[in-house]
Amino acid sequence: xxxxxxxxxxxxxxxxxxxxxxxxxxxxxxxxxxxxxxxxxxxxxxxxxxxxxxxxxxxxxxxxxxxxxxxxxxxxxxxxxxxxxxxxxxxxxxxxxxxxxxxxxxxxxxxxxxxxxxxxxxxxxxxxxxxxxxxxxxxxxxxxxxxxxxxxxxxxxxxxxxxxxxxxxxxxxxxxxxxxxxxxxxxxxxxxxxxxxxxxxxxxxxxxxxxxxxx
Amino acid sequence: xxxxxxxxxxxxxxxxxxxxxxxxxxxxxxxxxxxxxxxxxxxxxxxxxxxxxxxxxxxxxxxxxxxxxxxxxxxxxxxxxxxxxxxxxxxxxxxxxxxxxxxxxxxxxxxxxxxxxxxxxxxxxxxxxxxxxxxxxxxxxxxxxxxxxxxxxxxxxxxxxxxxxxxxxxxxxxxxxxxxxxxxxxxxxxxxxxxxxxxxxxxxxxxxxxxxxxx
Amino acid sequence: xxxxxxxxxxxxxxxxxxxxxxxxxxxxxxxxxxxxxxxxxxxxxxxxxxxxxxxxxxxxxxxxxxxxxxxxxxxxxxxxxxxxxxxxxxxxxxxxxxxxxxxxxxxxxxxxxxxxxxxxxxxxxxxxxxxxxxxxxxxxxxxxxxxxxxxxxxxxxxxxxxxxxxxxxxxxxxxxxxxxxxxxxxxxxxxxxxxxxxxxxxxxxxxxxxxxxxx
Amino acid sequence: xxxxxxxxxxxxxxxxxxxxxxxxxxxxxxxxxxxxxxxxxxxxxxxxxxxxxxxxxxxxxxxxxxxxxxxxxxxxxxxxxxxxxxxxxxxxxxxxxxxxxxxxxxxxxxxxxxxxxxxxxxxxxxxxxxxxxxxxxxxxxxxxxxxxxxxxxxxxxxxxxxxxxxxxxxxxxxxxxxxxxxxxxxxxxxxxxxxxxxxxxxxxxxxxxxxxxxx
DNA sequence: GATGAATGAGTGTTCATTCAT
DNA sequence: GATGAATGAACACTCATTCAT
Numbered sequence: 056x057x058x059x060x061x062x063x064x065x066x067x068x069x070x071x072x073x074x075x076x077x078x079x080x081x082x083x084x085x086x087x088x089x090x091x092x093x094x095x096x097x098x099x100x101x102x103x104x105x106x107x108x109x110x111x112x113x114x115x116x117x118x119x120x121x122x123x124x125x126x127x128x129x130x131x132x133x134x135x136x137x138x139x140x141x142x143x144x145x146x147x148x149x150x151x152x153x154x155x156x157x158x159x160x161x162x163x164x165x166x167x168x169x170x171x172x173x174x175x176x177x178x179x180x181x182x183x184x185x186x187x188x189x190x191x192x193x194x195x196x197x198x199x200x201x202x203x204x205x206x207x208x209x210x211x212x213x214x215x216x217x218x219x220x221x222x223x224x225x226x227x228x229x230x231x232x233x234x235x236x237x238x239x240x241x242x243x244x245x246x247x248x249x250x251x252x253x254x255x256x257x258x259x260x261x262x263x264x265x266x267x268x269x270x
Numbered sequence: 271x272x273x274x275x276x277x278x279x280x281x282x283x284x285x286x287x288x289x290x291x292x293x294x295x296x297x298x299x300x301x302x303x304x305x306x307x308x309x310x311x312x313x314x315x316x317x318x319x320x321x322x323x324x325x326x327x328x329x330x331x332x333x334x335x336x337x338x339x340x341x342x343x344x345x346x347x348x349x350x351x352x353x354x355x356x357x358x359x360x361x362x363x364x365x366x367x368x369x370x371x372x373x374x375x376x377x378x379x380x381x382x383x384x385x386x387x388x389x390x391x392x393x394x395x396x397x398x399x400x401x402x403x404x405x406x407x408x409x410x411x412x413x414x415x416x417x418x419x420x421x422x423x424x425x426x427x428x429x430x431x432x433x434x435x436x437x438x439x440x441x442x443x444x445x446x447x448x449x450x451x452x453x454x455x456x457x458x459x460x461x462x463x464x465x466x467x468x469x470x471x472x473x474x475x476x477x478x479x480x481x482x483x484x485x
Numbered sequence: 486x487x488x489x490x491x492x493x494x495x496x497x498x499x500x501x502x503x504x505x506x507x508x509x510x511x512x513x514x515x516x517x518x519x520x521x522x523x524x525x526x527x528x529x530x531x532x533x534x535x536x537x538x539x540x541x542x543x544x545x546x547x548x549x550x551x552x553x554x555x556x557x558x559x560x561x562x563x564x565x566x567x568x569x570x571x572x573x574x575x576x577x578x579x580x581x582x583x584x585x586x587x588x589x590x591x592x593x594x595x596x597x598x599x600x601x602x603x604x605x606x607x608x609x610x611x612x613x614x615x616x617x618x619x620x621x622x623x624x625x626x627x628x629x630x631x632x633x634x635x636x637x638x639x640x641x642x643x644x645x646x647x648x649x650x651x652x653x654x655x656x657x658x659x660x661x662x663x664x665x666x667x668x669x670x671x672x673x674x675x676x677x678x679x680x681x682x683x684x685x686x687x688x689x690x691x692x693x694x695x696x697x698x699x700x
Numbered sequence: 701x702x703x704x705x706x707x708x709x710x711x712x713x714x715x716x717x718x719x720x721x722x723x724x725x726x727x728x729x730x731x732x733x734x735x736x737x738x739x740x741x742x743x744x745x746x747x748x749x750x751x752x753x754x755x756x757x758x759x760x761x762x763x764x765x766x767x768x769x770x771x772x773x774x775x776x777x778x779x780x781x782x783x784x785x786x787x788x789x790x791x792x793x794x795x796x797x798x799x800x801x802x803x804x805x806x807x808x809x810x811x812x813x814x815x816x817x818x819x820x821x822x823x824x825x826x827x828x829x830x831x832x833x834x835x836x837x838x839x840x841x842x843x844x845x846x847x848x849x850x851x852x853x854x855x856x857x858x859x860x861x862x863x864x865x866x867x868x869x870x871x872x873x874x875x876x877x878x879x880x881x882x883x884x885x886x887x888x889x890x891x892x893x894x895x896x897x898x899x900x901x902x903x904x905x906x907x908x909x910x911x912x913x914x915x
Numbered sequence: 916g917a918t919g920a921a922t923g924a925g926t927g928t929t930c931a932t933t934c935a936t
Numbered sequence: 937g938a939t940g941a942a943t944g945a946a947c948a949c950t951c952a953t954t955c956a957t
Contacts, residue, residue, distance in 0.1 A: 075937095099930060110939045111932085121931065179394060218456055222445050222465040228436045229444015241433055250437040257472035315948060325922045330949065483923065505941065530927060540943045544931080551927065609824055614854040648886055652875045652895040659874010662868045671863055684899075685908050691902035720916095744951060755918045756953085766952065 079117050081107045086128050090173040095180060096108070100124070122158055129177045136166035136174075153256055160251045164243065171235050178232070198224040212263055223258055227251065277348045294323045294332050299345050303319070305388040310395060344392045351381035351389075352409065368471055375466045378446055379458065393447070411440040416474065427478055438473055442466065495672055506645035509547050509599070511537045518557050520603040525610060544652065559607045566604075583686060590681045595662055601665045608662070628654040631689065642693055659683065724762050726752045731773050735818040744822040745769070769847060774822045781811035798901055805896045807887065808876055811844075816880050823877070846904070857908055868903055872896065 085107035090098050100121050104111040118124040143162030144155065167174060199220045215223070230251060232243045241247045262270050301321035305313050315336050333339040337373060348421040358377030382389060414435045432440070449457045456462045478484055515537035520528050530551050534541040549552040572631045573592030599606060645653070660681060664672045671677045693699050725887070730752035735743050744816050745766050749756040763769040788807030812819060844865045875896060879887045886892045 092282035100932080101930070112934085112939050113937080115932070116937075161471045190356035216461070216465075218459070218461045221449070221454065221456075222462070222469055225445040225448040226441035226469055229448065231442040233444065234436070239436065241436075244433070246431070246433045247437070250431075252434045252475055253476050254437055254441055254469075258469055261468050261472035293920080314946080316946090326949080327923060327951080328921050331920070422943065508941080521886045529925085531925090541880035541928080543942050545928065546941070594820070645896075646891070648889070648895045651884065651886075652892070652899055655875040656871035656899055659878065662871040663874065664866070664871040669866065671866075674860070674863070675901070675946060676863045680861075680863045684867055684871055684903055687902035687906035688899055691898050745953080746951070757918050758916080758957085760953070761916075 075117075077116055078107075078109060078113065081112055082109065082117065082124070083128055083131060083232055086124055087132070087170060087173045090128075090176045091170050092172075094172055095176045098125075100178065110210075121251050125177065128173075129181050132170075132177055132187070136163075137197070139166045151257075153252065155253050156255050156259075157248065158226070160255065163227070164248065166235075167231055167235050168243065175236055195220060195224055198227075201255075212266065212268065215262070221263065223255065226258075229256060230254065271479055289317055290332075291326060291438050293322075293324055297324065297329055297332065297339070298346060299344055301339055301345070302388045306342070306385050306389045307387075308393040309387055313340075313391065319437060339439050340392065340395050343388075344396050347389055347392055349386075352380075354381045362367065367474075368467065371470050371474075372467050375442070375470065379449075379463065379466070386453075390447075407442070410435060410439055413442075414468075427474070427481065427483065430477070434477065439471065441473075444472060445469065459481070499571070505547075508537075508539055508543060512539065512544055512547065512554070513558055515677050516554055517562070517600060517603045520606045521600050524602055524604075525606045527627065528606065529598050530557075555607065556601075559611050562600075562607055564605055566593075569596045570669060582689075587678065587682050588688075590657070590678055590685065593657070594664075594678065594681070597661050597665050601668075605666055607664075625650055625654055628657075631685075642689070642696065642698065645692070649692065653685065656688075657685060660684065703902075707874075709869065718840060720762070720880050723752075723754060723758065727754065727759055727762065727769070728773055728776060731769055732777070732815060732818045734809070735773075736815050736820045738820040739817055742819065743770075748850075770822065770825050770904065773818075774826050777819055777822055781808075784811045798906075801900050802897050805893055805900065807870070809879075809893065809896070812876055813888065816883075820881055840865060840869055843872075846900075857904070857911065857913065860907065864907060869902065871903075875899065 082103060086098070086103045089102050089106055100114060103124065104114040107114070114124070118127065140159060140162040143158050143165075199214055201215070201223070222234055233239075234247065239247075260269070271282075297318060301313070302316045304317050306319055315329060316326055318339065319326040320330070329339070333342065355374060355377040358373050358380075414430055416430070416438070448454075449462065454462075473482070512533060516528070516533045521535055530544055530553075531541055533554065534544040537544070544554070546556065570589060570592040573588050573595075607699050631645070631647055631653070663669075664677065668675075690699070706769070727748060730742070731748045734747050734751055745759060746756055748769070749759040752759070759769070765773065787802060787805040788803050844860060846868070878884075878894075879892065884892075905914070
């Protein structure tokens with residue numbers, strides 16, 4: 056059994072009181088706003104503290120350094136996005152494969168829409184540190200089981216191979232991410248959604264065909 | 271007190287002498303090395319000048335500012351990658367669609383391999399400035415005509431729609447980029463290549479099918 | 486890459502604590518000393534901070550930029566000089582016109598004596614920015630009413646015309662300034678004072694005569 | 701007899717050939733243009749050389765350093781102004797004192813009008829170096845004899861005292877200079893000219909009266 | 916003589932972080 | 937716990953000046 060790599064202590068202290076929790080929330084919200092408004096360039100600890108209405112000293116009481124703040128924000132935003140996607144998928148009405156894929160795609164596009172500059176900056180910073188893996192992990196495992204999620208019991212696909220999970224998840228995320236970052240006007244259009252669905256469906260169908268179990 | 275009328279020129283002077291050309295090359299090479307070794311964080315004008323073996327003043331004789339240097343590097347790296355891909359594609363022996371796609375995929379993976387951190391940093395910085403479009407433009411137009419490149423004359427596809435070009439190019443690039451950035455061990459494996467080919471082929475086939483011209 | 490959204494505020498923060506006020510005073514005093522010792526050429530933010538015994542960061546905590554520091558110093562020096570002149574004038578014993586003019590002239594010469602290089606540099610810098618009007622404003626309005634200040638109630642002059650105020654104030658200031666700048670040995674002599682008084686008195690008398698109300 | 705203080709060598713070489721003289725002229729003209737367009741801040745040796753159409757090396761062939769260039773320019777501009785004033789005075793028609801003073805005043809205002817920014821910058825720089833005396837010397841001696849210039853033979857005044865010359869010249873110059881530097885709209889108005897004339901005339905008359913020789 | 920590529924000390928300014936109060 | 941004044945290393949960038957060609 057692999058030893059869990061202990062991540063370096065992120066928080067200086069665990070907030071035990073209601074007030075402390077509020078303070079942390081205020082700081083994170085301020086960080087997101089600053090990021091949204093001015094990008095990574097405007098993201099300074101002093102600016103965040105000021106907007107949060109706390110002193111710079113207080114900020115450092117809860118976050119060891121600037122990076123810890125960024126990481127905490129990244130985790131918060133990512134998990135929010137994942138929850139949204141998960142909810143969309145579990146509540147899908149039509150059980151047809153394509154309907155479920157479409158629901159997922161729509162949820163992802165939606166999740167990446169609001170506060171796009173903040174998310175973009177966070178993603179950028181995270182990637183720059185090579186921590187992308189940690190953050191994308193949940194999405195990864197989610198797509199790994201896409202076969203079972205999609206197919207009816209009879210034609211259920213076996214779990215995808217490592218490379219297949221990788222290619223599918225990164226291709227999908229990559230296309231959405233690029234649309235967000237380049238601020239493409241068609242980001243929320245039906246046509247774009249259609250093509251994303253086509254991307255996923257055709258890939259899965261190809262795998263299913265090769266496995267002798269066409270959907 | 272630091273405000274100056276600054277004409278919007280990119281290069282400060284066009285190198286007319288052999289020595290100057292060498293200097294520019296040295297600076298660009300140094301920039302790539304610094305980026306490769308330490309990422310965007312280590313990319314300071316002073317560090318680049320020092321590694322290039324020139325004074326900081328000389329660096330500024332050829333690049334208006336730090337950003338211009340980054341842009342110049344980006345253009346250089348991008349065009350190098352594109353040339354590699356183009357060559358691979360034009361020189362493909364087997365005219366079968368899948369062979370050609372495979373050649374392209376292989377060239378792209380190859381192109382993105384060496385000096386990955388430098389390329390990563392460059393790409394990151396470019397995207398952060400919203401200049402992604404300019405840099406990715408050539409790749410875009412390349413994929414836009416993929417239909418005609420791939421199909422036999424009889425079944426030649428019409429040019430892809432804007433959203434289709436976008437989704438296909440970004441999905442493919444996104445998957446490769448992620449593999450590079452996350453330093454995935456399978457980056458150059460046959461399995462990974464196979465899946466990338468599958469991604470492209472299944473997508474194109476799906477379009478062809480919808481257009482009533484199956485490959 | 487050095488571009489930032491900068492709100493147009495002059496002071497970065499209003500000093501709320503005693504220590505802060507001391508720091509600001511120390512910086513201003515240091516600035517005056519540096520200017521006095523080496524003129525505008527020696528006036529660098531680093532030099533000022535060092536002489537003030539604070540870090541460069543502290544200096545920037547109280548002054549947005551070098552210019553703001555210069556402006557603050559200018560305001561301080563100017564108002565000090567004006568207060569001196571005002572005091573001299575209000576406290577004059579002899580109400581005879583010439584006595585009052587002499588008191589004013591003496592106060593101005595006195596005010597411009599100490600720390601002449603500092604004042605000179607400050608004035609120079611202010612003028613270079615076209616802010617001369619703002620700084621000289623108080624002196625202007627002071628001289629504008631010189632007629633009423635000087636004359637007995639019966640012969641009180643009407644307010645001077647714009648051009649008259651200008652010529653009289655600039656002529657007087659110009660002569661004093663030149664004596665200071667050229668370090669004329671007679672700066673504080675009685676003879677020099679006499680001639681300045683003559684300059685003002687003869688000008689005013691000429692105006693009074695034209696207005697039909699000889700003093 | 702006082703030993704003439706040998707001014708530090710200004711020119712590196714005395715231009716002996718026509719071409720060299722042209723080059724020097726071009727550089728000085730370029731310097732004036734740069735100064736006029738962008739003030740002292742834009743006045744860099746490289747900018748001057750470029751506008752003059754010569755290499756920076758050539759500029760340094762004729763001027764030891766930046767300061768020498770500035771000084772040369774100052775001398776040129778000053779003497780041009782003086783010549784203008786002298787011409788105006790010698791060619792005056794009406795011999796009445798006030799007419800002659802008016803001619804002089806008008807010439808001075810005129811001389812300081814064109815290329816005001818350049819002159820302003822030059823004056824500023826000169827003063828900052830404490831070389832004001834050298835430059836204003838000619839003007840000084842000009843005003844010293846104003847008495848004899850003005851009065852008819854019978855009432856000719858004796859030469860003014862040192863302090864009187866100083867006060868009159870500096871007062872007049874100061875008023876004009878201030879109007880130029882503050883870019884006063886009335887600079888060329890008749891009203892302004894009238895007041896300058898009044899300033900000079902009333903001062904001279906006062907002296908004449910004290911000397912028992914009213915004009 | 917002329918050129919212009921190269922130099923590098925020096926400037927203004929930022930911002931993450933500390934610590935005395 | 938909270939504050940915010942103070943710190944100072946680090947950075948981008950300028951420009952007068954030199955000197956090999």
